[in-house]
Amino acid sequence: MVKRCLILAGGYGTRFLPATKAVPKEMLPILDKPLIQYSVEEAVEAGMVEIGFITGRGKRAIEDHFDANLELENRIQGTAREADLASLQRLIEICGFSYTRQGETLGTGHAVLCGRLIMGNHPFAVVLPDDLCLNPNLGVLAQLSNVFAKYQCCVVAVERVPLAKTDRYGIIDGKEQADGTFLVNELIEKPSPEEAPSNYGVVGRYILVPEIFEVLEKTEPGHSGEIQLTDALNTLAKTDRVVACAFEGLRFDCGSIDGFVEATNHCYSQQ
Numbered sequence: 001m002v003k004r005c006l007i008l009a010g011g012y013g014t015r016f017l018p019a020t021k022a023v024p025k026e027m028l029p030i031l032d033k034p035l036i037q038y039s040v041e042e043a044v045e046a047g048m049v050e051i052g053f054i055t056g057r058g059k060r061a062i063e064d065h066f067d068a069n070l071e072l073e074n075r076i077q078g079t080a081r082e083a084d085l086a087s088l089q090r091l092i093e094i095c096g097f098s099y100t101r102q103g104e105t106l107g108t109g110h111a112v113l114c115g116r117l118i119m120g121n122h123p124f125a126v127v128l129p130d131d132l133c134l135n136p137n138l139g140v141l142a143q144l145s146n147v148f149a150k151y152q153c154c155v156v157a158v159e160r161v162p163l164a165k166t167d168r169y170g171i172i173d174g175k176e177q178a179d180g181t182f183l184v185n186e187l188i189e190k191p192s193p194e195e196a197p198s199n200y201g202v203v204g205r206y207i208l209v210p211e212i213f214e215v216l217e218k219t220e221p222g223h224s225g226e227i228q229l230t231d232a233l234n235t236l237a238k239t240d241r242v243v244a245c246a247f248e249g250l251r252f253d254c255g256s257i258d259g260f261v262e263a264t265n266h267c268y269s270q271q
C-alpha cells in the first residue's frame with residue numbers, strides 16, 4: 001500500500017501574474033475549492049494520508065488552508081455555512097501534513113529530492129497540482145496505486161497528447177502489456193515532435209520507489225537547465241522496471257489560462 005504522497009508546490013506560477021503575486025498558484029480556486037485541495041482529496045481517495053508538500057517562499061497560505069481556524073469555525077458554527085468547510089475539516093482530521101521548502105526552483109527532480117526526508121524509505125506518490133485529474137469513479141492516484149500493487153515499481157500516468165505538443169511533456173517509449181499498461185524503455189523530457197518516440201505524454205501523477213532518490217542525486221541538469229524527474233526515471237528504466245498507466249479520466253492543465261478555464265467550466269457543468 002502506498003500511504004505517502006508528495007505534492008510539489010514550489011513553483012512561482014508566473015503564467016498567472018498578477019493573480020499569483022501574493023497568492024500561491026495552488027490556492028487559485030476551481031469554483032470554490034483551491035487546486036491543491038483537489039490534489040489532497042485525490043491522494044486520500046487512494047488511501048494516502050501522509051501528505052508532504054514541497055513549498056517555497058510566499059506559500060504559507062497552503063499551510064493555513066490545511067490547519068484549523070478556530071475564529072472562523074466558531075463564527076460559522078450552527079450556520080448554513082458550516083457544511084462548506086466539512087470536506088476540508090475531514091481532510092485535516094485524517095491526514096498528517098508535512099512541509100519542506102525548496103529554496104530554489106531547480107526542477108521537478110530537485111523538488112522530489114527535497115522531499116527525501118519526509119517521504120523516507122517508502123514508496124510514495126508525487127502530484128503536480130497544476131494537472132487537475134478528475135474521475136468520479138476512481139481517481140488517477142488510486143488507479144496508479146493499483147498498478148503499483150501489481151508491479152511494485154515506479155508508475156507514471158500517461159495520456160495521448162497532440163503530436164505537435166510533445167515539447168510540453170515528458171514522452172515515453174513503451175511496450176504495451178496485455179493489461180493495457182506500458183513497460184517503459186525510455187522517457188524524454190519535452191522532445192520536439194520529430195524526436196518524440198510516441199505521443200504518450202506524462203501527466204503530473206507518479207508513484208516512485210525510494211531508489212529514485214539515489215538516482216536523482218546523480219542526475220545532471222537537463223531540459224531548461226533543471227534537474228528533471230523524467231531524466232531520473234529514464235535512468236531507472238534502464239535497470240529497473242518503470243510502468244506507464246494510460247489512466248481513465250479527464251486531465252486539465254491548470255497551469256495555463258486555457259486549461260484553468262476549461263476545468264472551471266467542466267466543474268461548473270457537473271454541479
Ligand code: G1P
Pocket residue numbers: 108128131168169170171189190201202203204228229230
Ligand atoms: C512536468 C514534467 C513533464 C510532465 C508535465 C505534466 O513539466 O516535467 O515531464 O509531462 O509536468 O504536466 P512542467 O509542466 O512542470 O513543465
